[in-house]
Amino acid sequence: MSGTHDDVQKYYGKDLTCSDDLKTSACTTPAAAMSKSVKKALSKIHDEVLTKYYGCGLCIPPALEGARVLDLGCGAGRDVYAIAQLVGESGHVIGxxxxxxQLETARKYEDFHRQAFGYEKSNVTFKKGLIEKLGDVGIEDNSIDVIVSNCVINLVPDKESVIKEVARVLKEGGELYFSDVYSDKEISEAARKDYVLWGECISGALLWTDLYDLCEEFELSPPLLVECHPFVVQEELAEKLGSTRFVSATYRIFKPSTSPSNEKVKVTYNGQIPEVETFELAANYQLKKDVAKALPVDVSADLRASRYEKFFVFEKTGCVPSQARPLNPFNKDIQTENAGGCC
Ligand SMILES: C[S@@+](CC[C@H](N)C(=O)[O-])C[C@H]1O[C@@H](n2cnc3c(N)ncnc32)[C@H](O)[C@@H]1O
Incomplete structure (x- = not known):
């Protein structure tokens, strides 16, 4: 296997100097529909930070005011600085x-951003460490409201430890909202050993169904697929990949309450999240303002336990499934148009 920490550090610390150095489109974010506030937040970020962005999706969920957010694999800090504006001065973002x-670039502009945001005190902290060992950088149990991550978990050989850490540090009702790369079948050993394929966020991709298994193992709720984009690997790199297909996908995963509601309910979104007319809980659960929708019991229980609870009315209803069904991100009907991939 390639993808040792040394290889990945070399790739992101020495080989790449900016997004243009990437050899595939795996790590580029489509110009997805961004809210005005996200666009505005990105417009205040320093150019050097923006040019060192290697993410594969937009992993900024709504309703972040006051939240304590953790960015796993924050790189040069683009998402940290965008989210720092959305949580406001009372919130905090740890990268x-x-x-x-990567961290050097992120830290260099901390004061630039504090001033640009008009904050008295910086509300970001950058820590050097491994996302599979968050305890080593002082992240405590049940201390984080929202975890984001943009095209990073594929680069970690020990994905189990990452999900275990997510489950440990999230508060009950907390949310992991992240973009990453997934494959539709097991990836060959030859591809896994390839330095560039791994570094470009391709051959370390998780088989999409394995994400569900990992969540079950660490008692997180089943992943909800928010959006996904297929991407094609250039011919010269594709040989070792055979017929494996890839998508970049954004998932939302809740840490359930220890005493979840088991009521069968329909939920109605009250329209009060700024700029959100329809709350996109998942690709198959679009919650329109003032329109009641019955949800599987586990999904409505998670919504109830989360910071989103105050934006919904929950009313008893009749027959609903107990569990959401997994959506296959390789199903063309739910994919947004081809947009490149990750990193
Ligand atoms: C594809 S880049 C994405 C960076 C950032 N999220 C962005 O959107 O620009 C992957 C980043 O993950 C970091 N990374 C990879 N494996 C890691 C690990 N095990 N622990 C901490 N960081 C890691 C790399 O150093 C690199 O900065």
Missing amino acids: VDMTEE
Whole structure:
């Protein structure tokens, strides 16, 4: 297997100097429909931070005011600085990354951003460390409201430890909202050993169904697929990949309450999240303002336990499934148009 920490640090610390150095489109974010506030937040970010962005999706969920957010594999800090504006001065964003060069860029502009946001005190912290060992950088149990991550978990050989750490540090009702790359079948050993394929966020991709298994193992709720984009790997790199297909996908995963509601309910969104007319809980659960929708019991229980609870009315209803069914991100009907991939 490639993808040792040294290889990945070399790739992101030395080989790449900006997004243009990437050899595939795996790590580029489509110009997805961004809210005005996200666009505005991105417009205040320093150019050097923006040019060192290697994410594969937009992993900024709504309703972040006052939240304590953790960015796993924050890189040069684009998402940290965007979210720092959305949580406001009372919120806080912690970015963790293992690559010194990336963190150097992130830290260099901390005061620039504090001033640009008009904050008295910076509300971001960057920590050097491994996302599979968050305890080593002082992240305590049940201390985080929202975890985001943009094209990073594929780069970690020990994905089990990452999900275990997510389950440990999230508060009950907390949310992991992240974009990453997934495959539709097991990836060959030859591809896994390839330095560039791994570094470009391709051959370390998780088989999409394994994400469900990992969540079950660490008692997180089943993943909800928010959006996904297929991407094609250039011919010269594709040989070792055979017929494996890839998508970049954004999932939302809740840490359930220890005493979840088991009521069968329909929920109605009250329209009060700024700029959100329809709350996109998942690709198959679009919650329109003032329109009641019955949800599987586990999904409505998670919504009730989360920070989104105050934006919904929950009313008893009749027959609903007990569990949401997994959506296959390789199903063309739910994919948004081809947009490149990740990183
Ligand atoms: C594809 S880049 C994405 C960076 C950032 N999220 C962005 O959107 O620009 C992957 C980042 O993950 C970091 N990384 C990879 N494996 C890591 C690990 N095990 N622990 C901490 N950081 C890691 C790398 O150093 C690199 O900065």
